[in-house]
Amino acid sequence: MTDRPKIKAMVVVEGWSDTKRLSQAVDCDTIETRGSALGPEVLQRIRLAVKDRGAIVLTDPDFNGNRLRRLISAAVPEVTQATISQDQGRASKDNPHKSLGVEHAPLAVLAQCLQEADARVGKDRPSSDVDRDFLIDLGLIGGAQAVEKRQYLGEQLQIGYANGKQLYQRLQAYGIQKADVLSALKGTFDGKID
Secondary structure: OOOOOEOOOEEEEOOHHHHHHHHHHOEOOEEEOOOOOOOHHHHHHHHHHHHHOOEEEOOOOOHHHHHHHHHHHHHOOOOEEOOOOHHHHEOOOOOOOOOEOHHHOOHHHHHHHHHHHHHHOOOOOOOOOOOHHHHHHOOOOOOOOHHHHHHHHHHHHOOOOOOHHHHHHHHHHHOOOHHHHHHHHOOOHHHOOO
């Protein structure tokens, strides 16, 4: 594939299979964390990447991937986030273990999420106006369908699934506005969201 989009920022992934898959979708350089162990040398490489050309974190949409994303974001808050949904990361072949990973995602999905993230690298993000009361009022925290609503919202905003506390943190990190949340949820759940 000769017309792969060029990603300027370094892309932080979990391992070699992710690097291999990304090379089919985009032209990029990666930093591999080599699984869920996050050593000081990897964090230093990410810090240097942020300083020199930017860094995008793209981890698997599973527990370990989300844990790794949180650790990286806590250590290097300047990283830019890119996510795929669990459905996008699910292996399409016979998958008895229900494997999830970047290495299973469609090439077009990977290219799109990385191009969008690359466009955000280094740009000042506006502060989010979302607060916890807003999320509670929408039933995203503590509501009868909170899990389903958060799953849907995460897919619509391309920030991945998160529990209530993580959702608030991600909306803040991405600078997502109340209007964006309302727009993403409009028309869902039988009109129960105003």
